[in-house]
Amino acid sequence: MRVKEFQAFLQEKKVDASILVSIGMEPDPNFFYFTGYEGAGALIIPQSGRPLLLAPKMEQERARKSRIKSVKILEKKRLFDSVREHVGRAKKIGMDGSALALNAAKALRKSFRKARTIDVSRKIRELRTIKTMEEISYIRRSCREADSILQQCLKNFREFRTESEAAAFLQHEALKRGLDVPFRPIVASGKHASMSHHAPQSTKLNKGLCVIDFGVKVKGYCSDMTRTIGIGSVPPAQRKKYQKLLGVQQQAMASATDAMKCSLIYDGVIRALGKDAPYFTHGLGHGIGVEIHELPNLTTSSIDRMQKSMAFTVEPGIYYPKKFGIRIEDSVLLATRPEQLTKTTKELIII
Template structure:
């Protein structure tokens, strides 16, 4: 177990009056133990107790030979794993339960421990994960460095007239060549009118002259995610498209300029949103300005109008304003930023100015 991270968790559990917790999210277990276990439909749970009674409940199917700094409690497919867990749970104490623990396991535990109080304990660990340590910062920098190289390569393939779907397939090969471990999310490569759909799924559309092309891609490297978006144009861009692009670019820059410790997330969102709204395109900016990122591509926390939390040094999140004009044009520009004491470090270095691909 990573003792520094464990001690932070225990401190927050004590502050929040949660004396015991079950953690099932594989990413959270990796964060604490350094070990990935993907259980599928089987039960996986890490039990943490303020008394120091910590157990990892894991099916015998999974090979976990390393010393993870926590006692392993094994069970097999013919045993009731939840019943085994229940033997260690203090019935008289509040139990924090992972937000991702399947209901079939939670309901069974509630049946066995009737009268106990169960609460969502995930926000405690998720909040700790928002602020990255120095090693995590370096891992995030490397993932974004690879992503910069990948977006440069994929943009150069536009003139080869591949479909959106083929481009995404080629991108996977690019990531492998660059040393990444795979996608951090399904890539969004959207041509023309498809770019006006913020979460377009790659299809068989071919690029046409005058199309805006949204390229929203990310990779995983050493368990940490990257995410960036660039919008380019094929052959030419109309005056309307250029106008929209420049408004989004300025909104991206204004929001980034706002990022520093102590600023509220909602004020960063407003910096981008107010700029777009002032130019008459407010109703076409249909999503939040950004999201936190780390081991998961969407960690706890977002850059939105309703998030009044203040940013802290070590947080990493996206700044990705966009304008989407139905059946016409879509533009999104996204960078990841790392909050520092007096500002932020932009992790993406690839040019985000207006580019015409010939």
């Protein structure tokens, strides 16, 4: 994506080239961000000029469909020895300290013995927080797909006997559409909803409030949303808590403005929750993009600030142990004003 801006950073730090690699079963996020390529390989981003993507021979066809115009075969030798041949002499090399395992980092330094290394991962994560128009279009599509699938799930909900059946429906519908899911869907019914990251069970759906947390990936870009519904009867006191939390969530979304400290949004939610604040046990939200959790962080200790073209979630929740839980979450884009991207109704649906 924003290669030119990253190269300006390399020039400022006097880094000759930055090397990003992806060698696991899942594409490395920073590597994917610049390439749009999900296979194995190494990306060389020089201080100036065109980046170079090295990919195994078996991945050449796929690699040549990436954003990187210059693609060459990664020779069958030690990874960083092959990379060094294309980098040449360098005094300072950028590396992704968040992605390289200890042994891989040692191998890189061994191949570039005379060069100093600098961790560039924080800078890339910062670049990723401000979305380009292309990225925003992917996130919008991802949110539309998540809405469509979740709405279909709600229509069919009476057919599900267990939490795991409902979760499987969400995941299967995504796969049917050729989409990935960034995390296993959460379906937490009754007392299970008091656990914010409950794993769906193959036991009968419990009556009461039910938290459903779901998202998909389009072109590698994530959406994330949570709706709380009712199964059977929901006590009036819990309905009242739901309406209160909904008001808090809507107020928190509306309060986000350019340059605002993210911690202030979180602190505003704590004040609005009042007596329920001790039962809000996680952060208010997080950035979304090629990872489901990116910058900015919406927590009381966050040093991040809101900026235009950030995509993030707002997800207050209250969890009364062994009793019930409620969470309401939307994906949001900060444009001229905050724009809610996930549109599924937030009225308390009773099934």
